[in-house]
Amino acid sequence: MSTLYLTQQDSVLRKEDERLKVTLKGETLLDLPILKVSQVVVMGRVTVTPHTVAALMERHINLTYLTEYGRYIGRIEPAFSKNSLLRRAQYAAAFDEHRTLTLARGFVAGKLANLRVTLLRAARNTDGLDVDDAVEAIRRAERRVETVEDLDALRGHEGEGSAAYFGAFGRLIKADGFSFGKRVRRPPTDPVNALLSFGYALLANDLHAAVNVLGFDPYCGYLHADRYGRPSLALDLMEEFRPVVVDSVVLACLNKRVIQADDFAVSLGEVHNLT
Template structure:
């Protein structure tokens, strides 16, 4: 069970062995720690050290979430040392190349699927936009074929080439998305205050995407750890101090169907509007209501079921399954194919 504590002045503590949530001194909820798999604390809430001890003892993932950052308290790494040793070795052989290519290939397939569905839904109402989306979809599919042709002995030799192709595809994808978002939202692509980076959003769409990806990133780190892998040792994304590069790799396959689709839906239904963004220090900040709605919709999406390898699994379970497939591939037990979905 996943629990969200959101709002100002709430306190998470322990009473009679139960995890409790209090607001203005009154208990609003009680849970047994063993019933939980994740506790998300969003907003200005507090938690006692006793509650943290019980949650960690029961391997509950505790996430502190804000618009531009998050922190986690989790149990020590699990799994076998052999898996992590193979993970480090794979960085210098063809396994790392395979994972890097699969991640980008799957990401492009998912971007293509989003554009296909957007074009299909506009075929009658706006045929010109539909045709352009279709052209752009075909163009990014051609780039995917280029990715698949890449070969090397280790990922370092081809990382820049793979990321270069991924970057071109992303430019086409976001330029396409910008065309179907109403002008009043001010979205002109994945851009932020920093040049070449979407950080420090200047418009509400980028603020929504950044927050949504932060939620997804936390889910991917949890999956990587449960699979017995080192989240800091990635393949497509190079090592950087403090960055969980493997979790970023894994996340690339899920951005489109978990976050992008939710953001586009909320905008198309006018559930979140431009007025739900205020500028603080030149950065767009979501209103509390918009942030809570987006968090709720992303978490709901994670619990939605989809077909995966012949099974009906939640997206959260698919993320974990993908992490475990990477681990299995690294120790030579199975192949790895990045997650993609055509609808």
């Protein structure tokens, strides 16, 4: 099963029999069996009929809403899992400082390792590029993570590794018309940051859906502090996959000229959005 992304503005998604149909002004754009869909992501002005929403919920298919430019708005989820024993174990681990640190350390260690590997792989595809300084800084952060004794220090070492990584990230971009100075999130101020933010939003949505299906509480995490409305567990799990799932794809799209500079629109001064 796969995720269905609806990006055609003013289109309509409706269920007919056991199929999902996307139409625009009476023309069918897509027609597929509902059993092939694991979740639906709506971007912008797309209508999902009430009957279709109910059908998605009955089949435990998440429905997520993003703006036309990829900013997360919200989601409609099926009823929460009935596996209370699993969630009890999850909460017990969250209240145990040692287990929380152990889990959080694993998330950060995986992230740092993938940051390092992503840099090295990308550098191999770029003649004469030297990222040894950033790789060594990430390795130092990895060694410190192994012996860290509290969450704040762990987050600090994660930040050190990420800073070294993004300090070298711009060197990996070979395409004309794109540059990257630093990671800027809210809001992204250049096309590369816009692509990264968009990719991270999609990845977070996928992981949110996955932990919900498995019966975990997406809002109870270990590395990310609890905050009302924040899916901390999904964000914890996302850390390890950011560089290999999102960053690598962004680099490939830019360096292979799949995405061009004129694919972006500027709004509110310096905010870059995908058109």
